[in-house]
Amino acid sequence: MIAAVALVIGIVVGLILRPTVPTWLEPYLPIAVVAALDAVFGGVRARLDDVFDAKVFVVSFISNVLVAALIVYLGDKLGVGSQLSTAVVVVLGIRIFGNAAAIRRSLFRA
């Protein structure tokens, strides 16, 4: 409940402040978005399975973002940045779909 409220507050704050993304951060924005969505769906699924853990939620989100950003940073330096960024999005996207399917199963039993 408090998580949902905080999520909405975060969105509203972002919309009000409209911060400018520095150019050097731009390549990491899509990765941050997908990692954020992954954390949300993973958290919701864990909540429905009654194994939700605040520490795991925060640490997995932060570490996913950092690792994904590191991979893309390395890829940028080695000339395969966009490909690796696609790989990160695909992997996290698979996780999102799987978690969404699990959420659907536990909500609708279907």
Add this chain to the structure above:
Amino acid sequence: MTASRKVTTQQLVDLVLDPRDPGYEAAAERHGGQAPKHWYDQPLVAAGALVVGLVLAIAWVHTNRGAPAAAKAHDQLVSQVRTAEKTAGDLTRTETALTNQLNAVRAAALSGSSQLVRAIERRQLLSGEAAVKGPGLEVTLAEPTAAGAPTDGAGRATRGPITSSHILIDRDVRSVVNQLWSDGAEAVAVNGIRMTPTSAIRFAGDAVLVDFQPIASPYIIDAVGNPDGLITGFAASDVASRYQTMASARGIGFTFEQKDELMLPGSPGTVLRYARVAR
């Protein structure tokens, strides 16, 4: 070797079939299947969710701010091009007016010797600086109308959209112009741009350029000369038969007709920077 491959395959299968973060399971197992309670649980979740929401909002704002910026840059460029075109048009008009003024003043100054005036007029005629009128032939080449956007008559490229098909290129316009010269044309203009001895018909991007001015389909080539000689010569030429074939095979527009009176504008004049009269 086999074992490691098995593990790798299993990991991939796990990734697809069971994408749940094992961290939650492990944490639950550590605490005996029951999620533990800490004082920092709620603030931590709230802060995490806040960051997640912030990231999503920033991404949304960023994406939607980028698009209008690109459109704005595009609009700016378009307006710059339009301004430059307007300036060029104004300068050309000024030049034409000044040339007319110069001719008038010169004619007045040389009123004593009509022979000189005639010699100058003849040279201006040959160099394409003076506007001419007379009978001749009008050749029209056009991109297929079905594929292209409708155009409003012969135009500079700015007046209508450049047609989507590009069957006709500079070579086609040039070969018609050259054929008309060889059939005895005395003055030629393409879409209202007079051909001079230094004129070039070129191709840049998708536009035909005549003396650096882009023109669009239909290409109307006017030639002043002996009308009978022009039409018989042109009709019998290889160029005409090639475009007749293209007209039936690929649907381009190709017509030519004799005109009793054609008006060709003068060219603003050529400035020669290097050529000097050899004596």
